[in-house]
Amino acid sequence: MTLQAPPPNPHQVTSGDLLPVPVPPGLLPSPAARPAGPSAAEARRPGRPPLSRRQFLGLAGGLGAVGALGAALGPRAWDALFGGGTDSRGALAPAGGRRLVMVTLYGGNDGLNTVVPYEDPLYTAGRGGLALDPATVLPLGEGYGLHPALTGFKTMWDQKKLAIVEGVGFADPNYSHFASMDIWQSGVTSSSEATGWLGRWLDATGSSPLRAVGIGPTTPVLLTGDRVQGAALPAGPLRLPGDATEEALYASLGGTTRREALLLAEAARSGAALLDVQHRLGPILDRTTSDDPLHFRHPSPASTDTDGALAIADGGGGLSGGSVLAAQLSMVANLILADAPTDVYSVELGGFDTHSDQAPTQARLLAEVDTAVTAFVDALAPDSRGRETVVAVYTEFGRRVTGNASGGSDHGWANVVFVAGAPVRGGWYGDPPSLGRLSDGNTVFTTDFRSVYATLFDQVLGVAPRSFLQGSFPPVAFL
Amino acid sequence: MGDATISHLLRRAGFGATAAEAAQASGQGYGATVAQLTTALGGPDPGADSVPAPVLGDPATYERQAAQARKSGDGSGLRALDQQLAVERRQLVDWWLARMVATTNPLAEKLTLLLHGHFPTGISKVRLPAFMYRQNQLFRTLGPGTFDALTQSVATDPAMLIWLDAASDKAADPNENFARELMERFTMGIGTYHEADVRAAAYCFTGWRLDRATALFTFDPGTHSQVVQHVLGTPVTTGQQVIDLVTHSPASARYVPAALWSHLAYPVAPSDPVVSDLSPAYAGDLSVAGLLRAIFEHPAFTSPTALDGLVKQPAEYVVGALRALGIAPERVLAGRLSLQKALADMGQVLFDPPSVGGWSQNTYWLSTAAALARWDLAHRLVADADLSPVADAAPSSRVDAAAALLSVPRWSATTAAVLGRASGDPAMLTRLALVSPEYVNN
Numbered sequence: 001m002t003l004q005a006p007p008p009n010p011h012q013v014t015s016g017d018l019l020p021v022p023v024p025p026g027l028l029p030s031p032a033a034r035p036a037g038p039s040a041a042e043a044r045r046p047g048r049p050p051l052s053r054r055q056f057l058g059l060a061g062g063l064g065a066v067g068a069l070g071a072a073l074g075p076r077a078w079d080a081l082f083g084g085g086t087d088s089r090g091a092l093a094p095a096g097g098r099r100l101v102m103v104t105l106y107g108g109n110d111g112l113n114t115v116v117p118y119e120d121p122l123y124t125a126g127r128g129g130l131a132l133d134p135a136t137v138l139p140l141g142e143g144y145g146l147h148p149a150l151t152g153f154k155t156m157w158d159q160k161k162l163a164i165v166e167g168v169g170f171a172d173p174n175y176s177h178f179a180s181m182d183i184w185q186s187g188v189t190s191s192s193e194a195t196g197w198l199g200r201w202l203d204a205t206g207s208s209p210l211r212a213v214g215i216g217p218t219t220p221v222l223l224t225g226d227r228v229q230g231a232a233l234p235a236g237p238l239r240l241p242g243d244a245t246e247e248a249l250y251a252s253l254g255g256t257t258r259r260e261a262l263l264l265a266e267a268a269r270s271g272a273a274l275l276d277v278q279h280r281l282g283p284i285l286d287r288t289t290s291d292d293p294l295h296f297r298h299p300s301p302a303s304t305d306t307d308g309a310l311a312i313a314d315g316g317g318g319l320s321g322g323s324v325l326a327a328q329l330s331m332v333a334n335l336i337l338a339d340a341p342t343d344v345y346s347v348e349l350g351g352f353d354t355h356s357d358q359a360p361t362q363a364r365l366l367a368e369v370d371t372a373v374t375a376f377v378d379a380l381a382p383d384s385r386g387r388e389t390v391v392a393v394y395t396e397f398g399r400r401v402t403g404n405a406s407g408g409s410d411h412g413w414a415n416v417v418f419v420a421g422a423p424v425r426g427g428w429y430g431d432p433p434s435l436g437r438l439s440d441g442n443t444v445f446t447t448d449f450r451s452v453y454a455t456l457f458d459q460v461l462g463v464a465p466r467s468f469l470q471g472s473f474p475p476v477a478f479l
Numbered sequence: 480m481g482d483a484t485i486s487h488l489l490r491r492a493g494f495g496a497t498a499a500e501a502a503q504a505s506g507q508g509y510g511a512t513v514a515q516l517t518t519a520l521g522g523p524d525p526g527a528d529s530v531p532a533p534v535l536g537d538p539a540t541y542e543r544q545a546a547q548a549r550k551s552g553d554g555s556g557l558r559a560l561d562q563q564l565a566v567e568r569r570q571l572v573d574w575w576l577a578r579m580v581a582t583t584n585p586l587a588e589k590l591t592l593l594l595h596g597h598f599p600t601g602i603s604k605v606r607l608p609a610f611m612y613r614q615n616q617l618f619r620t621l622g623p624g625t626f627d628a629l630t631q632s633v634a635t636d637p638a639m640l641i642w643l644d645a646a647s648d649k650a651a652d653p654n655e656n657f658a659r660e661l662m663e664r665f666t667m668g669i670g671t672y673h674e675a676d677v678r679a680a681a682y683c684f685t686g687w688r689l690d691r692a693t694a695l696f697t698f699d700p701g702t703h704s705q706v707v708q709h710v711l712g713t714p715v716t717t718g719q720q721v722i723d724l725v726t727h728s729p730a731s732a733r734y735v736p737a738a739l740w741s742h743l744a745y746p747v748a749p750s751d752p753v754v755s756d757l758s759p760a761y762a763g764d765l766s767v768a769g770l771l772r773a774i775f776e777h778p779a780f781t782s783p784t785a786l787d788g789l790v791k792q793p794a795e796y797v798v799g800a801l802r803a804l805g806i807a808p809e810r811v812l813a814g815r816l817s818l819q820k821a822l823a824d825m826g827q828v829l830f831d832p833p834s835v836g837g838w839s840q841n842t843y844w845l846s847t848a849a850a851l852a853r854w855d856l857a858h859r860l861v862a863d864a865d866l867s868p869v870a871d872a873a874p875s876s877r878v879d880a881a882a883a884l885l886s887v888p889r890w891s892a893t894t895a896a897v898l899g900r901a902s903g904d905p906a907m908l909t910r911l912a913l914v915s916p917e918y919v920n921n
Contacts, residue, residue, distance in 0.1 A: 106834065175674060176663055178836045209847065217826035218839075219846045232846035234824055240851070241858045246907055250854070252897050253915055261787030263841060264891070267916035270845040274854075277847050350833070355644040355656040404654040406644055411655070440674070 098388045098423065098460045099336055101345045102198070102222060103325070103373065104185075105395035107352030108177065110362055111415035112401065112443070114150070115164055119143035122435035130358065130403035140164075142428070149367040152374025153418070160426035161377065162418060163478035165452060167433040169414040169445025173397065177353070177411070180396040185221040187453055187469055197453055198344050199225035200468045201461065205343075209273040210280055213335070214346040215328040223346055229270070230346070231277040235327060237289045238282040240275075251275055281340055288334035294326055294375035325349045326372035333379045336386055343461060352395060356406035369393065377420055386422075390460050390479065392452070393418040400441050413442035417452055419478050423459075429476045451476050483888035484781045485509055490921055491743050491789070492516050492775060493585025495799040495886035498868070510776075516586040517772040520623035526583035530808055533570040535609040536563060538637070538694040567608040572819055572829050575615060577808035579798040586771065587619060592794055593742050594618040598633050598665060599832035600642045607637075610694075611830045614638040623768040626735055627726035630665060634722055635696040640689040643835070653681040653704070660835050662725055668737075668749055671730035672711060679708035680725075684718040732762035736770055743771075744780050745788025746840055753779050789921040790841045793825035796853065800913060803885050804864035816859055824852035850914070857913040861906050870905040877902045881912040890917055 117123045118134040137145030138154040156162035187197030203225035212223040212230030223230030254272030328347040380386025398415035414433045433443035450473040457465035459479035489496040504512040548556035582588045621629045643657035658680035686703025733749035736757040761770045872880040878898045894915045901908040
């Protein structure tokens with residue numbers, strides 16, 4: 001991939017076009033949104049306190065719209081105003097220097113046929129017709145093997161770049177897709193919690209939706225905070241339809257309603273966030289839109305007027321179809337390689353709710369996961385920033401040990417989590433659940449899922465996990 | 480009640496009103512408008528019925544041809560069949576969008592949309608557009624009736640049989656998919672039943688089949704479990720008994736009113752006090768039309784909380800904009816406005832919800848990607864629209880004219896100021912009005 005200078009942005013406002021409009025307060029770093037103590041930016045640049053809200057409004061009154069501000073002040077000032085910490089190059093710096101990519105598999109992937117205890121007689125006996133042929137699994141040692149579709153994962157395992165955390169889950173299993181996925185994405189088991197475990201981190205880190213980016217039309221709960229919702233990027237380039245005048249007016253619409261009703265304010269905030277995201281990520285997406293660092297041929301969904309390209313999966317949510325996961329990870333790779341100011345990415349694949357005729361469906365989906373994730377890790381390996389990227393793959397629950405009479409399996413409990421990437425210490429973590437001690441037909445969890453999150457907070461994002469997880473969970477040593 | 484309240488009703492119970500419709504409703508008053516909307520349910524819809532039905536292949540014929548092609552290894556034949564399904568699918572979506580744009584019985588189409596979200600079923604798994612069409616017509620015709628009859632029909636309809644795997648179930652080790660979602664999502668709500676109820680109910684649905692040759696529900700006694708099961712403490716053996724039981728349960732008497740209230744007024748849990756007001760009457764007859772009327776007549780429906788209670792779903796946004804801008808249903812059917820792409824970019828692919836959970840609400844629709852999709856769509860629609868209601872107004876009145884055009888009761892001071900700056904350019908003013916927080920909200 002070659003990086004070129006970004007083309008001039010036709011939507012950028014020059015000072016001659018400026019309209020005297022107020023600046024959207026939604027883009028201001030509100031005092032409440034700042035973490036206690038000096039921010040990273042303040043710590044690095046002593047003697048230059050950030051602009052106060054009052055100063056900013058005064059300045060803005062003479063300058064105008066948000067797009068214009070970015071152009072007029074340059075990226076450094078933009079970051080100081082909107083984005084949280086900047087490093088010496090004026091870039092919005094990742095908090096921990098590392099990037100996290102969460103891969104959500106919707107529907108409940110069958111973990112027992114993903115990491116297979118094929119030498120355990122209880123596996124063959126318990127699974128019956130669902131049991132995989134031991135001759136076909138990819139042996140990992142100790143009597144375990146990977147599903148035959150996971151050839152790339154096997155290579156990463158051999159290269160010690162893949163960690164497998166066994167028996168991950170939480171107490172009091174919930175067999176509902178939605179309740180279980182809510183628990184996984186919120187990181188809270190006790191009550192229905194509206195914010196995501198990374199959304200709360202987003203709230204605490206600053207006011208920029210850029211720090212956590214999901215690929216797809218909507219933002220998953222995972223990246224939804226109380227004050228900040230992570231950005232959602234459509235596949236393909238991110239170009240605004242209006243001219244400079246319209247963009248300036250759009251920007252001021254984003255600031256209309258802070259003192260008004262809640263949903264009006266939220267709607268205003270989403271428009272302001274769009275401009276923020278387009279300003280910073282649009283140029284990168286523009287110049288990389290035809291690059292595919294994953295070397296995975298796929299039609300550009302943006303080039304077709306069909307929703308088939310981003311068809312939604314059956315039972316369990318998530319995007320699915322063809323090479324949708326590879327397309328999403330390709331965009332993420334481009335953003336990371338271009339040093340986008342984003343610490344956390346979210347991608348997804350659906351269709352894992354295999355109540356009937358499981359074998360061909362799971363094989364197809366796992367092959368897609370394998371190809372996409374392996375190509376992603378490979379694409380980042382030659383790059384110094386890329387090598388600091390960690391990928392975690394999870395799903396809402398495992399499936400029942402005994403299959404049903406439809407050639408499928410029903411909702412279960414504990415499952416495996418994969419963590420991959422150059423920084424990862426490959427190998428086994430957690431304890432495999434015993435097939436001899438099931439609870440109501442299900443494998444029992446041995447590692448709390450928040451231990452995985454605690455490790456990611458600590459080792460990838462460089463923050464203390466406690467405040468985001470409502471409790472203390474022992475880390476897992478995969479990083 | 481004032482015009483703002485009637486405008487609110489016409490947006491929530493439909494897709495917004497033209498100036499003429501608003502004036503007529505205003506003249507007859509709020510109560511008469513509620514009566515008109517709800518008594519029209521199940522009646523004729525001359526507007527929507529003028530939209531020609533999509534021409535969809537017969538499912539049994541498709542199955543026969545596909546089986547033949549697979550048997551003879553005819554790859555190009557299979558691809559041709561797939562392409563035919565893709566064409567039919569586009570026509571199906573355009574047909575429904577055009578119906579919603581053309582409707583003269585807006586609550587009927589709105590209820591169909593809400594029921595699609597309540598019994599979410601996805602074409603990605605069902606595959607045949609003819610089955611999705613059949614389910615959609617079922618929502619339209621049976622939706623206003625009783626909820627138990629509706630649920631029985633939806634459950635035995637091909638789309639749901641395929642979607643939740645009932646079509647392949649057997650007596651031993653039944654799959655639990657339909658039994659679980661029936662209780663959790665369709666009728667009772669999570670936490671109101673036990674895991675044992677799900678597993679017991681699954682046995683009652685064994686033997687349910689889709690006969691692919693006739694494309695009809697059939698019951699296979701040979702694979703039906705004859706064992707008496709206890710569901711919610713009641714002995715039952717058949718799937719119909721389970722549906723009867725769960726739809727008449729006290730939990731369902733709160734869950735269903737809460738679900739409809741959440742999509743018409745503002746999101747509530749089944750435990751919310753407002754549900755206590757709706758639940759007793761609903762429990763009496765399970766009438767959906769009666770429940771809708773009770774919702775619109777409840778004082779909280781027109782409270783400030785309700786007025787700021789919902790963001791437009793993408794389908795409501797798109798249809799509302801088309802109706803307001805006077806873009807004819809024929810233009811929808813011509814397929815040149817990329818409406819399906821707009822819906823996909825906003826996250827709502829009709830006939831293909833993300834999961835059996837359907838679509839979430841409110842801030843779920845307020846992503847950066849959706850904001851961009853709305854702005855893109857505003858450009859396409861305004862280029863195609865009749866802007867005379869705004870353009871013909873004096874520049875000083877154009878901001879108000881845009882509010883009337885889009886069924887927005889009032890602009891906030893800031894939005895009004897922004898739109899005022901665009902008053903020299905009616906097209907830009909209308910585009911900005913379409914992406915304003917006031918219009919994005921419902």
